[in-house]
Amino acid sequence: WSSDVCSSDLVQPPYNLEYLARVYEISPYNYAAINAKVANIVGLGFDFVETRKTVEALDGITDEKQLQRARKKLNNLRQDLNEWLEDCNEEETFKETLIKFYTDVEATGNGFLEIGRTSSGTIGYIGHIPSKTMRIRRMRDGFIQLLYGKAVFFRNFGDQETPNPLSGGEDRPNEIIHIKKYTPMNNYYGIPDIVAAANAMTGNEFAAKYNLDYFENKAVPRYIITVKGAKLSPESERKLLEFFQVGLKGKNHRSLYVPLPADSPDQKVEFKMEPVEADTQDSSFNTYRKMNRDEILLAHRTPISKIGTPEGINLAAARDADKTFKEQVCQPAQDILEKKLNKLIEEATDALKIKFNELTLTDEDTQSRIDERYLRMQVITPNEVRIRKGMVPLDTGDDVVILKPQQQAEIRAQAGNTRERSQNRNAISPDISGEARNPKGDGRQVE
Numbered sequence: 001w002s003s004d005v006c007s008s009d010l011v012q013p014p015y016n017l018e019y020l021a022r023v024y025e026i027s028p029y030n031y032a033a034i035n036a037k038v039a040n041i042v043g044l045g046f047d048f049v050e051t052r053k054t055v056e057a058l059d060g061i062t063d064e065k066q067l068q069r070a071r072k073k074l075n076n077l078r079q080d081l082n083e084w085l086e087d088c089n090e091e092e093t094f095k096e097t098l099i100k101f102y103t104d105v106e107a108t109g110n111g112f113l114e115i116g117r118t119s120s121g122t123i124g125y126i127g128h129i130p131s132k133t134m135r136i137r138r139m140r141d142g143f144i145q146l147l148y149g150k151a152v153f154f155r156n157f158g159d160q161e162t163p164n165p166l167s168g169g170e171d172r173p174n175e176i177i178h179i180k181k182y183t184p185m186n187n188y189y190g191i192p193d194i195v196a197a198a199n200a201m202t203g204n205e206f207a208a209k210y211n212l213d214y215f216e217n218k219a220v221p222r223y224i225i226t227v228k229g230a231k232l233s234p235e236s237e238r239k240l241l242e243f244f245q246v247g248l249k250g251k252n253h254r255s256l257y258v259p260l261p262a263d264s265p266d267q268k269v270e271f272k273m274e275p276v277e278a279d280t281q282d283s284s285f286n287t288y289r290k291m292n293r294d295e296i297l298l299a300h301r302t303p304i305s306k307i308g309t310p311e312g313i314n315l316a317a318a319r320d321a322d323k324t325f326k327e328q329v330c331q332p333a334q335d336i337l338e339k340k341l342n343k344l345i346e347e348a349t350d351a352l353k354i355k356f357n358e359l360t361l362t363d364e365d366t367q368s369r370i371d372e373r374y375l376r377m378q379v380i381t382p383n384e385v386r387i388r389k390g391m392v393p394l395d396t397g398d399d400v401v402i403l404k405p406q407q408q409a410e411i412r413a414q415a416g417n418t419r420e421r422s423q424n425r426n427a428i429s430p431d432i433s434g435e436a437r438n439p440k441g442d443g444r445q446v447e
Contacts, residue, residue, distance in 0.1 A: 009165070010135040010144055013189040017108045017132040020192060024107035027201050029293050030194045032307035033300035034106040040306075040325070041333045042098040044357040047390075048078045054351045064395075071383075071393050077352060084348060088126040097128050102337070104131040105179055109190035112143070113177040115157055115344070123347060125174070136178075136188045143176050157343065177340055197299035200292035207285040207292075301329050326359045334358070375401050 024031055050058070054074070061067045085094040092100075097113075105111035108131045116125030133147045141162050143154040153164045154176040164173050180190025194201060297304055303321035334356040342353045360367075374380045383397035 009137055009139075011138050011188045012135070013110075014183075014186045015109075015191060015195065017110070020108040020194075021104075021130070021132045023194060023201065024103075027194070027204070027296070029204070029296040029307070030201060030300075033193075033297055033302040034103060036302050036306040037106055037300065037329065037333070038099055038102050040330045040359045042095070042102045042337070042356060044359065045095065046354050046356045048081055048345075048352040049355045050074065051351060051353050067398065068395060074351065075392070077349060081345065081348060081352065085126065088124065092127075094126065097126060100128040101179075104128070105181060105190075107192055107194075108132065109181040109183070109192040109195075110134070111179045113179075113340075114154070115175040115177065117172065117175075121160075123344060126344070129176070134176075140188075142173075143178070177343070179337065179340060193299045193301070194296065195299075197292075197296045200295035200299075204289055204292045204296075207289050210285065301325070322359070330359055376403060 024034060058067065058070060061070060088094070089097055101111045101113050110131045112129040112131055112134050114125070114127045114129050115123060116127075118124040129145060133145050135144045135146060137144060140156075142156060142159070142165075145152040145154065151166055153166050153169050153173050155162050155173050157175045157177045159175065164170060181192060183189075183191045185191075294304075297307070303318065303325050305318040305321060306325065338354055338356060345352065345354055371380070371385050375382065375385070378400040381398055381400055383393040386393055386397060
């Protein structure tokens with residue numbers, strides 16, 4: 001590395017980041033769990049919503065035309081923010097950058113987002129830096145990237161004063177937003193979830209190698225040939241020995257030809273073929289590998305339904321697991337990431353903030369009935385629904401829906417479930433709202 005980089009200035013990560021990055025690719029369950037989390041945290045897209053300050057300002061506008069102008073201005077601002085984020089990187093979209101960035105967070109426990117500024121001081125570049133190449137300075141006054149025998153200094157985001165400690169380096173170095181998965185064992189770096197299941201991951205790797213070695217080196221024929229009443233020639237014995245020692249290894253489906261002498265008046269040659277492995281050949285450690293799989297997914301807190309559709313999974317349990325995954329894994333991670341990224345948005349505007357789309361547990365039909373119920377009960381306005389769906393607000397959409405007396409009576413009857421026919425109908429109705437039922441045991445399962 002550069003002579004300006006002193007090992008005492010940098011803090012080494014508790015685990016080899018290069019190895020953790022490789023583990024992401026070689027462990028199938030770790031790979032699937034990380035991709036599932038990344039897809040549901042940043043892969044569902046994002047939107048720009050009003051800040052608290054903007055909401056209070058809109059509530060204070062009483063003039064209808066002025067309110068419409070404010071709404072239009074916010075819509076234009078949303079488009080400008082999207083274009084700005086896309087223009088900050090010519091090679092990849094902002095969503096693609098976030099996916100790479102957060103894949104590093106889950107795979108190595110650390111993610112680094114590079115921020116570059118123009119000569120005027122405004123943000124002009126947003127990109128991803130592989131976490132395996134980054135090191136944190138001991139004084140927390142920046143970062144050093146070690147790559148191809150060279151060192152590059154980066155400031156903390158928002159720091160415009162720390163000088164570049166590397167001679168010949170940039171006078172205005174780029175900045176870094178660092179996100180880590182917290183561990184009480186280290187104050188500088190984070191660690192990924194897979195570390196808690198390291199033994200399970202290693203066990204699966206050895207089990208897979210064992211099975212692979214078995215099939216590559218198997219030297220057992222399907223049938224064994226026995227000959228009685230005949231003596232093989234030395235040449236036949238030699239070829240038979242070579243077949244078992246060399247020719248059959250890894251090619252256990254080959255056929256064996258044994259030349260036999262003719263019957264004699266005193267002795268009859270008997271020829272017999274007996275199967276050696278007639279049963280189905282199953283791989284070893286199936287139960288052990290499933291236990292390791294469950295341990296890896298447990299460390300990631302990712303339900304198995306998110307990485308595929310395995311057999312024996314209870315449909316209702318899978319739905320409950322999705323809800324837990326959303327509320328305990330995805331939403332907290334989105335909140336943390338939103339706080340970091342909104343520091344970027346605040347430099348452009350204080351009227352809007354970034355908000356990641358959440359994993360939905362309801363289908364379109366169910367959501368429409370929920371919206372209809374809230375509209376009738378005057379909980380929300382039509383424009384709130386339209387904005388959430390990405391539609392242009394209506395001129396009169398900021399007012400609650402005013403119902404006629406007959407409609408209000410209908411709502412009260414439905415809310416209180418006062419009709420006898422409705423009570424009976426609800427009691428015998430099937431599960432059609434997406435809620436699974438488990439009668440008498442585990443319920444329906446995926447076969």
